[in-house]
Amino acid sequence: MKLDIVNASIAENSSQEAEGLLFQRLSYNQLYIDSGYEIVEFRFKKNNILCLSLVAGVKNKALKSPFSAPFGGFIEHVSPLSISDYIAAVELLKSYLVCNKILESYITLPPDCYGAPLIAKQVFALQAAGYEVKHSDLNYSLDLRKNSFDDGLKKIARRCLKKSKSHKLDFSLCEDAERVVMAYDVIQKNRIQRGNPLKLSLENLLAVKRLSAVDFFIVNYQGQAIASAVVYKIAERFGQVIYWGNDIEFNSLNSIHFLAENLFNYYKPCLDTLDIGPSSLEGVANIGLCRFKESLGCDVTLKLNLSLNNQRTEERS
Known part of the structure; x- marks a missing residue:
């Protein structure tokens, strides 16, 4: 696995831009180019083929995906990818953080309504690299099927x-x-x-x-x-x-x-799915809003926010 870093301020949109969810795409994040973050796209390649990508903002020695959206996380450009591919990609991301003296990293993944197997691999690989669940939020969606x-x-x-x-x-x-x-x-x-x-x-x-x-x-x-x-x-x-x-x-x-x-x-x-959005904020539920969305027949899934503190990780090791 190889990692290429692309600065969003000078990048052209990827030829595979239609892949992934809207908030994860480089073009969406380029709308917020003046937000105070350095916006970068991490492109993970295997045998010179783009397998995974992740867009994040870097500011004050912290990396955030997303930095201005409901969620971020990895786009899968080739399918199927094994869990070992995800683990290798996250290890490359972690190496980037260390080399660039980025002390904290936060990644909010899409809720499971967008595809539980894909999200499960991301959670596993991130936790294997030392990321921990900072908080989880309740997300509601309507199954249009x-x-x-x-x-x-x-x-x-x-x-x-x-x-x-x-x-x-x-x-x-x-x-x-x-x-x-x-x-x-x-x-x-x-x-x-x-x-x-x-x-x-x-x-x-x-x-x-x-x-x-x-x-x-x-x-x-x-x-x-x-x-x-x-x-x-x-x-x-x-x-x-x-x-x-x-x-x-x-x-x-x-x-x-x-x-x-x-x-x-x-x-x-x-x-197939209409995402109605979260009914909690940083792990604190709005009980009335949860009750209302459940009364409409919405399904509830978790949206996980994972974090990595490199300083604390190094101290433990």
């Missing part, structure tokens, strides 16, 4: 969905700039109402459209936008709800339940 949205609904969610339909709500894809802004404004209002930060600007979201599909949706009540969602296409059969929310002044209309069902039906013909 179910016959219908109703299949997984709990009783309380079924009642809320029925109630939402009695209000004659309207769901639609935003197909012009004005409605895209309207959808974003609903999300922004929801975050202000709840006192939560909104990390991505509308410009950030639209920049991703150059790389992959980004869909905006609105739920209207009597001509007024009361709920919306933003969804990225993460890979061929995967989508992720980046943002969704409602104007809490209309909570009694249960528009989020209506939105969830319509997102399920919209993506069912073209995707």
Whole structure:
């Protein structure tokens, strides 16, 4: 196994850029080239064939994958790869850290809904090299291969969905700039109402459209936008709800339940999984949010954050 290091500020996109999940790709991470991190792509080759890659940001003697995304981790460019290939790649990464006096490394892997066997190999290889689980988060997703949205609904969610339909709500894809802004404004209002930060600007979201599909949706009540969602296409059969929310002044209309069902039906013909996102932060669960997503029939999987402290590792050895 051989390791090539590519600086993202001067790199052209890889010819195999379509491989892997959106957040793991060099092109996505290049959107954040001015974030204060040195962005590098590690390309692991076997017999001169690209097998694995990993994009990370380096800052203040720490390496992070991701540095500005929900998750990072390795892209597999050749399949199948053995566990020994992963172990060799992680050992090369560790050697890079030592040689460049990088003291800490953090890698957040995708949740298991994106492919448990692939993620299991990464976890094993990283732990074999001394990485430890820093924390795990609960991640929720909808399996779109179910016959219908109703299949997984709990009783309380079924009642809320029925109630939402009695209000004659309207769901639609935003197909012009004005409605895209309207959808974003609903999300922004929801975050202000709840006192939560909104990390991505509308410009950030639209920049991703150059790389992959980004869909905006609105739920209207009597001509007024009361709920919306933003969804990225993460890979061929995967989508992720980046943002969704409602104007809490209309909570009694249960528009989020209506939105969830319509997102399920919209993506069912073209995707297998719709990632709804985490309901915990750095290992601390939002119990109410977990309960809500479980009531919708979401599956729960773990998203692991692993860390390596080179100083502590050397002291133990």
